Amino acid sequence: xxxxxxxxSGKGGVGKTTAAANIGAGLALRGYKAALVDADIGLRNLxxxxxxxxxxxxxxxxxxxxxxxxxQALIKDKRFEGLHLLPAAQTKDKTAVKPExxxxxxxxxSEEFDYVIIDCPAGIEQGFxxxxxxxxxxxxxxxxxxxxxxxxxxxIGLLEAAELREPKLVINRLRPKMVRQGNxxxxxxxxxxxxxxxxxxxxxxxxxxxxxxxxxxxxxxERSLSGEAFRNITRRILGEPVPLMDLERxxxxxxxxxxxxxxx
Amino acid sequence: xxxxxxxxxxxxRVRGAEENQTVLIQRTxxxxxxxxxxxxxxxxxxxxxxxxxxxxxxxxxxxxxRGTVHAGAGGDEAAVVIAFRLEPTQLRxxxxxxxxxxxxxxxxxxxVARVRDGVISIGAFSGAGExxxxxxxxxxxxxxxxxxxxEK
Ligand SMILES: Nc1ncnc2c1ncn2[C@@H]1O[C@H](COP(=O)(O)OP(=O)(O)OP(=O)(O)O)[C@@H](O)[C@H]1O
Ligand SMILES: [Mg+2]
Numbered sequence: 001x002x003x004x005x006x007x008x009s010g011k012g013g014v015g016k017t018t019a020a021a022n023i024g025a026g027l028a029l030r031g032y033k034a035a036l037v038d039a040d041i042g043l044r045n046l047x048x049x050x051x052x053x054x055x056x057x058x059x060x061x062x063x064x065x066x067x068x069x070x071x072q073a074l075i076k077d078k079r080f081e082g083l084h085l086l087p088a089a090q091t092k093d094k095t096a097v098k099p100e101x102x103x104x105x106x107x108x109x110s111e112e113f114d115y116v117i118i119d120c121p122a123g124i125e126q127g128f129x130x131x132x133x134x135x136x137x138x139x140x141x142x143x144x145x146x147x148x149x150x151x152x153x154x155x156i157g158l159l160e161a162a163e164l165r166e167p168k169l170v171i172n173r174l175r176p177k178m179v180r181q182g183n184x185x186x187x188x189x190x191x192x193x194x195x196x197x198x199x200x201x202x203x204x205x206x207x208x209x210x211x212x213x214x215x216x217x218x219x220x221x222e223r224s225l226s227g228e229a230f231r232n233i234t235r236r237i238l239g240e241p242v243p244l245m246d247l248e249r250x251x252x253x254x255x256x257x258x259x260x261x262x263x264x
Numbered sequence: 265x266x267x268x269x270x271x272x273x274x275x276x277r278v279r280g281a282e283e284n285q286t287v288l289i290q291r292t293x294x295x296x297x298x299x300x301x302x303x304x305x306x307x308x309x310x311x312x313x314x315x316x317x318x319x320x321x322x323x324x325x326x327x328x329x330r331g332t333v334h335a336g337a338g339g340d341e342a343a344v345v346i347a348f349r350l351e352p353t354q355l356r357x358x359x360x361x362x363x364x365x366x367x368x369x370x371x372x373x374x375x376v377a378r379v380r381d382g383v384i385s386i387g388a389f390s391g392a393g394e395x396x397x398x399x400x401x402x403x404x405x406x407x408x409x410x411x412x413x414x415e416k
Binding site for chain 2: 150151153154156157158160192193195
């Protein structure tokens with residue numbers, strides 16, 4: 001039986017879909033079978049981020065309502081051996097699926113896949129309840145902003161109430177320079193409030209925007225800091241102890257290096 | 265002379281022991297979570313921003329208090345709020361409402377908030393000796409009706 005992990009945040013736009021795509025690809029690159037489930041019915045994105053939109057025939061709602069078999073709706077990502085996507089429906093809304101149906105689908109997927117990763121919609125309403133219904137573990141994403149941390153805290157409370165204990169935290173879009181200048185919350189501030197284990201920190205990186213627009217997860221980019229951050233997160237999910245990388249030093253080092261070779 | 269039960273009741277150190285019960289909250293209260301209890305509340309964890317605790321008696325937070333707490337919610341002016349790290353969004357005791365002044369630095373030690381001279385003040389908490397202790401800083405009273413801060 002595989003592990004079922006939901007990626008959630010409360011606040012919108014903090015990087016859930018980006019993380020789901022990269023962690024899924026990362027697990028596949030390490031030789032594991034991973035199924036990504038897009039639970040954001042009505043606002044699906046994961047297919048686009050993975051460049052798989054044009055291959056959708058059936059979706060999550062079709063599976064829930066028995067219009068097709070689970071196998072028929074799963075899209076195989078040919079670039080990453082072992083990675084599959086169960087897309088969301090775009091023309092329906094969150095009420096088109098019930099928590100029990102999600103649980104059933106996730107369980108079924110976990111029989112065949114080592115990891116089932118659920119991309120949760122923003123908010124704490126029905127879409128959230130659906131997304132967490134089938135999950136056994138949770139990854140909470142936040143950015144270093146007070147409002148995002150507040151929403152992450154709210155969500156951790158709701159996860160605890162749903163018996164999803166000990167969620168892991170990912171801090172996204174950190175800007176070491178702003179932290180150093182005292183203009184952005186630092187990692188310690190955030191952990192101090194949320195009191196959960198840190199799974200990883202992803203720096204602000206324009207490569208994410210470039211790769212997202214191309215439908216190519218940044219984790220493949222050997223030279224990008226954010227790609228390295230996602231590779232580290234993947235390894236930690238697999239249980240390897242990987243120290244936090246020093247974003248600041250690396251960042252400065254890269255900048256200096258780029259300037260030295262005349263690229264900066 | 266036998267102890268007069270009325271005396272016990274009047275003793276501030278055992279206030280709450282008779283008429284009030286104490287509830288233990290053995291977890292961190294996160295944003296959106298709230299507790300109301302007709303008695304004293306002890307939180308063995310943090311009270312995060314966006315969380316709320318209201319009690320008719322005292323509130324003790326064995327952790328960081330960053331949310332909103334209302335002690336003496338039934339009107340008890342003698343109620344206190346004690347926290348290992350007292351950095352509340354807002355504090356209320358009985359009818360008094362206050363918030364920390366802007367830029368207040370955490371004391372780095374347990375503190376107690378109580379009403380003194382009609383103002384919620386906080387000072388170092390050091391067990392029994394605290395009652396004679398000096399008040400370090402006054403919080404900013406918040407006039408709810410006028411919705412304007414007296415600090416301005
Ligand atoms: N580390 C990063 N550096 C730069 N841009 C980022 C980073 N992480 C995410 N982004 C960008 O932020 C935007 C939102 O990301 P994403 O769609 O993953 O968020 P989400 O949490 O899934 O949003 P929603 O709540 O709408 O589902 C995207 O445009 C993405 O490219
Ligand atoms: Mg998304």
